[in-house]
Amino acid sequence: xxxxxxxxxxxxxxxxxxxxxxxxxxxxxxxxxxxxxxxxxxxxxxxxxxxxxxxxxxxxxxxxxxxxxxxxxxxxxxxxxxxxxxxxxxxxxxxxxxxxxxxxxxxxxxxxxxxxxxxxxxxxxxxxxxxxxxxxxxxxxxxxxxxxxxxxxxxxxxxxxxxxxxxxxxxxxxxxxxxxxxxxxxxxxxxxxxxxxxxxxxxxxxxxxxxxxxxxxxxxxxxxxxxxxxxxxxxxxxxxxxxxxxxxxxxxxxxxxxxxxxxxxxxxxxxxxxxxxxxxxxxxxxxxxxxxxxxxxxxxxxxxxxx
Numbered sequence: 001x002x003x004x005x006x007x008x009x010x011x012x013x014x015x016x017x018x019x020x021x022x023x024x025x026x027x028x029x030x031x032x033x034x035x036x037x038x039x040x041x042x043x044x045x046x047x048x049x050x051x052x053x054x055x056x057x058x059x060x061x062x063x064x065x066x067x068x069x070x071x072x073x074x075x076x077x078x079x080x081x082x083x084x085x086x087x088x089x090x091x092x093x094x095x096x097x098x099x100x101x102x103x104x105x106x107x108x109x110x111x112x113x114x115x116x117x118x119x120x121x122x123x124x125x126x127x128x129x130x131x132x133x134x135x136x137x138x139x140x141x142x143x144x145x146x147x148x149x150x151x152x153x154x155x156x157x158x159x160x161x162x163x164x165x166x167x168x169x170x171x172x173x174x175x176x177x178x179x180x181x182x183x184x185x186x187x188x189x190x191x192x193x194x195x196x197x198x199x200x201x202x203x204x205x206x207x208x209x210x211x212x213x214x215x216x217x218x219x220x221x222x223x224x225x226x227x228x229x230x231x232x233x234x235x236x237x238x239x240x241x242x243x244x245x246x247x248x249x250x251x252x253x254x255x256x257x258x259x260x261x262x263x264x265x266x267x268x269x270x271x272x273x274x275x276x277x278x279x280x281x282x283x284x285x286x287x288x289x290x291x292x293x294x295x296x297x298x299x300x301x302x303x304x305x306x307x
């Protein structure tokens with residue numbers, strides 16, 4: 001059966017000839033949106049503890065986090081090769097002389113084929129990109145630039161601390177270096193219309209990104225968004241509504257972009273809303289069944305370039 005979207009996991013398997021999984025690492029970074037450089041509150045939706053794996057602890061050496069994560073993924077999923085994923089907070093937010101030993105410690109294992117860095121578009125520079133470009137000659141290197149929305153009004157409301165133009169410049173500066181680029185996008189901000197959300201698929205299709213992570217807007221404890229939701233509850237999509245939105249979005253998205261995830265997750269004890277009553281596997285099955293029932297395929301309604 002022909003796949004309905006361009007899945008990241010399938011891409012990795014075809015590229016490396018085996019199952020490849022990302023191992024999350026917490027290297028102890030912070031964020032300019034938290035330490036006072038830009039703000040002290042962080043993004044309104046953000047609670048890093050809601051998505052940090054158990055093995056990823058900033059109190060433990062990188063090599064130890066990596067080893068434990070690899071052992072788990074081998075046993076649970078049959079993984080054979082790995083990408084060291086520096087995930088929580090902003091993983092280029094330090095001088096290069098601080099970053100390089102951390103990255104090299106993660107790469108110092110024969111089963112690690114690459115490096116993935118989760119970061120902000122305002123925390124990259126030519127010196128760091130040049131080092132990553134050199135690394136990309138021998139390793140698989142991805143830089144994931146958080147975005148969440150292409151609309152500056154939304155970026156301001158969620159306290160991102162940068163605009164869409166900043167993200168575009170970071171991605172443009174990364175292209176042509178052998179470095180793969182990724183983006184994170186949140187679907188379902190209540191002040192964005194459905195048509196505005198779907199238009200993001202058209203906009204991102206022309207930005208040259210390789211990978212995309214889709215998240216539904218969810219409310220987790222310990223965030224400014226949670227306080228806002230408690231004071232003035234706002235509508236959040238049901239699972240069925242979100243699945244239909246994802247299907248419409250994928251139909252308009254370039255088929256060249258790899259989809260790394262279709263929804264966000266949070267531990268049950270951290271999640272306030274929406275409460276869909278099914279686990280991660282159930283959400284994945286529901287969305288994929290929706291795609292199949294509709295006959296949806298990524299890019300099937302993609303507007304030709306220039307239109």
